[in-house]
Each structure stands twice: as C-alpha cells, then as structure tokens.
Amino acid sequence: MSPFFRPIEVKIINKYEIILYWSADDNAYIAEVFGQVQHMEGRKMPTLSRFYGMILKMFFRKSEHNPPHIHVIYGEYDGLIDIQTCEMFEGDLPERALALSKEWVTLHQAELLQIWNTQEFRTLPPLE
Numbered sequence: 519m520s521p522f523f524r525p526i527e528v529k530i531i532n533k534y535e536i537i538l539y540w541s542a543d544d545n546a547y548i549a550e551v552f553g554q555v556q557h558m559e560g561r562k563m564p565t566l567s568r569f570y571g572m573i574l575k576m577f578f579r580k581s582e583h584n585p586p587h588i589h590v591i592y593g594e595y596d597g598l599i600d601i602q603t604c605e606m607f608e609g610d611l612p613e614r615a616l617a618l619s620k621e622w623v624t625l626h627q628a629e630l631l632q633i634w635n636t637q638e639f640r641t642l643p644p645l646e
Contacts, residue, residue: 563589566633567622569644572615574622576633586634590619599623601630618645 563575566588573591586601590611597609597616604620604627611619623630626642633639 564639565641566630567642567644569622570615570618572619574619576630576639586631588619588623588630590615601627601634621645 563577566574566576568574571592575589575591576587577589585603585607587598587607588601590597590599590609592611592615595609595611595615597606597611597619599606599619601623604623606616606619622645625645629640629642
C-alpha cells in the first residue's frame with residue numbers, strides 16, 4: 519500500500535475484513551479486502567497487530583496445534599510463522615511481507631510465546 523494512503527476505517531462485511539484508505543493526493547478512497555474473519559465453532563482469532571497492509575493474528579482455542587505460531591494475512595496471501603524459529607512453515611507470503619513479519623515476530627517473540635501459553639490476548643505494537 520502506498521505511504522500516501524492513510525487507513526481510516528476497518529469494517530467486517532460478509533465475514534471479510536475490509537480496510538478503507540484515503541489518499542489526499544488523489545482525493546480518493548481505496549479498499550483492501552482480507553480473508554474471511556474466523557469466528558467458526560467458537561474459535562476466536564483476534565488481531566495482534568497491523569502494519570504495512572498486513573494483519574497478524576493468533577487463534578485462541580485450547581486445541582490449536584503446535585508449533586506456536588501466528589497467522590499473517592496480506593491481501594490475497596497468508597502464512598503461518600513459527601514463533602520459536604521465526605520461519606514460515608505454511609503459506610505464500612511475498613518475500614517483503616515475509617521479511618517484515620519475521621522481523622516483527624523476532625521483536626515480540628517472548629510476548630508472543632507468553633500469549634500462546636497463557637491464552638491471554640493483548641495487542642502488540644506494529645513495526646514503525
């Protein structure tokens with residue numbers, strides 16, 4: 519997403535997360551649509567952080583499988599990042615989005631493991 523676009527609103531429409539951006543230069547709106555929001559069978563996947571058009575989430579349910587990981591959604595792409603190794607073990611994130619995600623996980627590794635182990639959610643700061 520261009521640095522000239524400023525996010526102004528997040529909506530859930532038909533289970534899809536939509537971020538609306540405003541461009542003062544073009545005097546126009548643009549919408550970015552992300553994958554379906556997960557609220558099935560009592561599962562919750564709250565947002566840990568957002569930055570550079572990416573949404574980082576973690577499932578909160580007792581039966582979530584190991585290894586401890588986060589879900590990264592970037593437009594039509596997604597990936598699962600192992601919190602302990604900071605490597606993507608599933609998904610198709612573009613190289614730049616993957617590098618930024620790994621950097622963020624490295625910075626917040628201890629906090630992410632604590633959230634995974636305690637199932638006590640909190641948001642974490644984005645990359646600047």
